[in-house]
Amino acid sequence: AQSVTQLDSHVSVSEGTPVLLRCNYSSSYSPSLFWYVQHPNKGLQLLLKYTSAATLVKGINGFEAEFKKSETSFHLTKPSAHMSDAAEYFCVVSDRPGGGADGLTFGKGTHLIIQP
């Protein structure tokens, strides 16, 4: 069985300051991990994914995440927040090699607020 815990339901930062969105997971296997972003009334856009290669993963829009097996974490960071980063962010784990959304487990989401 697998699970995902996004530790913060809301995160508020000032524009230009760093962003940290926390995610912890549990999985019986070597998981793949993803971060998706969802803007209001839009679908989910893939930010980045970890699939057992480099533990530090760089994604789009300046985001990156570090896979830490010892801490079972996959936190999402960005050095400098932009107003356009305001959105909902989902951490997702997959423990099914070869895919299939029925093997995906979604976190509950973190709402990122950017203060001007």
Next chain:
Amino acid sequence: GAVVSQHPSRVICKSGTSVKIECRSLDFQATTMFWYRQFPKQSLMLMATSNEGSKATYEQGVEKDKFLINHASLTLSTLTVTSAHPEDSSFYICSAGLPFEDTQYFGPGTRLTVL
């Protein structure tokens, strides 16, 4: 690459009518697509797995006679909400993945409002 589209983006209908939502993989073929429902300020809930050429697989608690799924081709899956009621109002999202990959690519979603 790996773009998924949905149509319509928004639909408003009267109670008792049926609504069809299309999900298309634009630049790849998908033998399997997935349908989700998302309530306000909540995460995605997987409703069903759409399989090209065979019956869909529904998650527990999802009424298959209510939410009809047809995967007519390798690039198109449709979700029909039959005899819609106000409680069916929601944001419906589909996804598809490339073969042998575990990344899912999501459509932009369809906002259904039943009056």
